[in-house]
Amino acid sequence: MELTGAEILVRSLKEEGVKHLFGYPGGAVLHIYDALYQQEDVKHVLVRHEQAATHAADGYARSTGEAGVALVTSGPGATNAVTGIATAFMDSIPMVVITGQVYSNMIGNDAFQEVDSIGITRPCVKHNFLVKDVADLAETIKKAFYIATTGRPGPVVIDLPKDVTANKAEFNYPKEISMRSYNPVVEGHIGQIKRAVTMMLGAKRPILYTGGGVVLGRGAAELTELAQRLNYPVTNTLMGLGAYPGTDKQFLGMLGMHGTYEANMTMHHCDVLIAIGARFDDRVTGNIEKFCPHARIIHVDIDPSSISKNVKVDVPIVGSVPNVLQEMLAILKDGDKKPDEQALGEWWKQITEWRDIDCLKYDEQSGKVKPQQVVEALYRETNGDAYVTSDVGQHQMWAAQYYKFDKPYRWINSGGLGTMGFGLPAAMGVQFAHPDATVACVTGEGSIQMCIQELSTCLQYGLPIKIIALNNRYLGMVRQWQEFFYDGRYAMSYMDALPDFVKLAESYGHVGMRIDNPADVDGAMEEAMKLKDRLVFMDFVTDSEENVYPMIPAGAGLNEMILV
Amino acid sequence: MENEAGALSRVAGLFSARGYNIESLTVAPTEDASMSRMTIVTSGSEEIIEQITKQLNKLIDVVKLVNLSEDEHIEREMALIKVKAVGEAREEFKRLADIFNGRIIDVTEASYTIELTDSGEKIVEFIAAINADQIIEMVRSGVSGIARGEKSLHA
Numbered sequence: 001m002e003l004t005g006a007e008i009l010v011r012s013l014k015e016e017g018v019k020h021l022f023g024y025p026g027g028a029v030l031h032i033y034d035a036l037y038q039q040e041d042v043k044h045v046l047v048r049h050e051q052a053a054t055h056a057a058d059g060y061a062r063s064t065g066e067a068g069v070a071l072v073t074s075g076p077g078a079t080n081a082v083t084g085i086a087t088a089f090m091d092s093i094p095m096v097v098i099t100g101q102v103y104s105n106m107i108g109n110d111a112f113q114e115v116d117s118i119g120i121t122r123p124c125v126k127h128n129f130l131v132k133d134v135a136d137l138a139e140t141i142k143k144a145f146y147i148a149t150t151g152r153p154g155p156v157v158i159d160l161p162k163d164v165t166a167n168k169a170e171f172n173y174p175k176e177i178s179m180r181s182y183n184p185v186v187e188g189h190i191g192q193i194k195r196a197v198t199m200m201l202g203a204k205r206p207i208l209y210t211g212g213g214v215v216l217g218r219g220a221a222e223l224t225e226l227a228q229r230l231n232y233p234v235t236n237t238l239m240g241l242g243a244y245p246g247t248d249k250q251f252l253g254m255l256g257m258h259g260t261y262e263a264n265m266t267m268h269h270c271d272v273l274i275a276i277g278a279r280f281d282d283r284v285t286g287n288i289e290k291f292c293p294h295a296r297i298i299h300v301d302i303d304p305s306s307i308s309k310n311v312k313v314d315v316p317i318v319g320s321v322p323n324v325l326q327e328m329l330a331i332l333k334d335g336d337k338k339p340d341e342q343a344l345g346e347w348w349k350q351i352t353e354w355r356d357i358d359c360l361k362y363d364e365q366s367g368k369v370k371p372q373q374v375v376e377a378l379y380r381e382t383n384g385d386a387y388v389t390s391d392v393g394q395h396q397m398w399a400a401q402y403y404k405f406d407k408p409y410r411w412i413n414s415g416g417l418g419t420m421g422f423g424l425p426a427a428m429g430v431q432f433a434h435p436d437a438t439v440a441c442v443t444g445e446g447s448i449q450m451c452i453q454e455l456s457t458c459l460q461y462g463l464p465i466k467i468i469a470l471n472n473r474y475l476g477m478v479r480q481w482q483e484f485f486y487d488g489r490y491a492m493s494y495m496d497a498l499p500d501f502v503k504l505a506e507s508y509g510h511v512g513m514r515i516d517n518p519a520d521v522d523g524a525m526e527e528a529m530k531l532k533d534r535l536v537f538m539d540f541v542t543d544s545e546e547n548v549y550p551m552i553p554a555g556a557g558l559n560e561m562i563l564v
Numbered sequence: 565m566e567n568e569a570g571a572l573s574r575v576a577g578l579f580s581a582r583g584y585n586i587e588s589l590t591v592a593p594t595e596d597a598s599m600s601r602m603t604i605v606t607s608g609s610e611e612i613i614e615q616i617t618k619q620l621n622k623l624i625d626v627v628k629l630v631n632l633s634e635d636e637h638i639e640r641e642m643a644l645i646k647v648k649a650v651g652e653a654r655e656e657f658k659r660l661a662d663i664f665n666g667r668i669i670d671v672t673e674a675s676y677t678i679e680l681t682d683s684g685e686k687i688v689e690f691i692a693a694i695n696a697d698q699i700i701e702m703v704r705s706g707v708s709g710i711a712r713g714e715k716s717l718h719a
Contacts, residue, residue, distance in 0.1 A: 118570060119573070122570075122573065122574060122577055123577055123581050126624070127624040130569070130570070147624060179624070180627055181565070181566055181624060181625060181626060181627040182624050303622070304618045304621070304622075305615065305618035305619050305621075305622055308611070308614065309615060312611075
């Protein structure tokens with residue numbers, strides 16, 4: 001039977017197992033909305049701004065490992081979605097975004113709500129497609145999901161002219177797809193893996209530096225087994241948190257600009273660096289000239305272009321994280337060579353000394369609500385088992401430092417692009433994927449206002465998200481840099497004329513709480529978590545001058561941290 | 565690469581977004597209508613060339629990529645050069661064109677248009693042999709390259 005393009009799209013999404021579609025209607029996608037209206041398999045979630053549609057789809061993907069899907073109209077619908085697409089691209093998140101387009105015969109004529117969506121999104125997608133013929137639609141959707149979810153994942157845009165959604169074709173959803181120009185490598189080169197294992201076993205001062213690729217590649221179990229078999233220290237990047245249990249004794253915390261003292265010092269002094277699914281980002285390496293001066297480097301990554309991009313490595317291995325780590329484990333189990341126990345003992349002794357500095361301690365007697373205290377209270381109250389999203393800035397770093405993630409897919413933040421406004425819509429996506437789980441959005445009074453309109457979506461769908469706003473009346477991270485590097489000239493980093501967030505939450509039909517006494521933090525957190533079916537906006541009035549420590553200033557090496 | 569609309573802009577966009585040099589770029593369909601072949605002349609350190617290779621390979625539309633300069637290969641480029649040809653210069657340009665295996669393909673009372681097909685280097689040498697003020701205008705096609713011997717992109 002012949003179906004319209006709109007019906008083919010909806011049926012194809014069903015074939016892909018898509019349960020939720022985050023979107024916003026408009027002229028160019030009306031046929032699609034009509035098709036969605038007439039079925040119940042794919043549930044459409046109406047957001048309040050297209051940016052939120054892409055962030056929600058992104059949050060859904062980050063908390064499940066499956067592709068998130070968004071649907072927006074042409075022109076401004078597509079441009080509003082771009083921030084969310086770029087956010088997903090920088091963090092390699094599998095996502096399929098369908099953008100409406102004007103009629104094929106109008107393309108290029110400056111038609112109403114026309115924009116070159118393919119051109120605009122090209123630099124921030126893994127791939128994009130303009131569908132010109134309805135007969136190609138089903139196969140294009142299959143390709144889009146295949147590309148988005150395999151290899152190094154990423155967002156794929158499908159631009160759909162309105163006439164293509166009205167035209168008819170036979171519907172046959174392809175079971176499999178192969179593309180001559182796209183064959184991601186999965187198996188690592190066995191010779192390289194053997195070389196890597198020999199180098200690892202010969203190490204006297206090793207460290208495992210692991211990133212988001214371990215989470216995305218589903219390699220957390222293999223990483224844990226490998227690290228514990230070798231008794232090597234582990235540090236995670238911001239994107240990798242949860243890939244190794246945050247409460248384990250071998251875990252040194254996050255590394256990089258706001259990483260722990262022990263993680264950064266261990267990195268700096270290591271002799272063998274085992275990088276897995278991480279990309280040597282500038283926020284991790286500090287000054288590249290001073291990066292790990294004594295180390296020989298092994299790098300496992302699915303994307304060849306990530307290897308030796310910023311830092312030249314000694315043993316590159318292209319392959320998927322679990323595949324390569326399983327091979328490494330097999331070699332270790334077969335061989336009789338063991339790590340150098342004596343050297344490792346001395347190394348751990350040194351690391352313990354660094355750890356004893358307790359770089360994350362903070363003043364608990366100040367009489368003010370400390371942001372660190374709030375994150376610790378959240379951690380305790382949720383038994384370390386919540387899904388935590390964040391926006392971008394100081395609160396993001398505090399959440400990363402003080403919430404100890406034991407599992408992958410639990411820490412949801414915009415690492416690469418650093419998108420303020422991400423936290424709340426991402427939390428919506430997470431809550432749809434995990435309706436019974438506790439989802440907390442750690443945010444600031446600056447970030448939350450960038451997508452505050454989504455409080456309305458949360459009411460419509462009854463999403464019981466817990467918003468933990470660390471309200472310091474400043475754009476805190478900007479203020480911190482201005483304090484350190486601009487002699488305290490706080491240009492535009494203050495937040496004047498803030499709304500009353502309690503009343504704001506209430507006007508959207510939610511529960512609002514304001515906490516300004518440190519003694520009330522734990523009780524308020526407990527009370528909020530008891531409200532299982534309500535969104536609670538917790539406005540924590542925190543110490544406005546608190547800074548994120550440790551910090552590596554620009555141009556410094558990992559061993560040159562500012563501690564307080 | 566796939567002969568798809570937009571494939572060229574993906575490559576051009578990659579070079580500009582990542583700050584790589586493009587000295588020349590040529591592209592046209594091949595014997596297989598679904599595929600077009602592109603020759604890019606670029607420059608950079610070994611690390612940059614490695615990154616360019618990897619980044620191009622990552623593009624979904626790129627089917628196969630070869631660094632021709634790693635092996636024996638042939639480069640050809642065509643230039644059309646329109647020169648002021650009056651008086652003694654007419655003979656002079658005829659001789660110069662012969663030396664470089666060029667052909668005069670259009671003649672007026674005051675001008676010649678010379679076609680030259682050779683390596684990019686030879687074309688630069690030819691242009692250097694002419695006074696700049698004698699050139700009315702010129703156009704170069706950019707370099708096309710192919711491996712020597714039986715080797716091909718198919719194998």
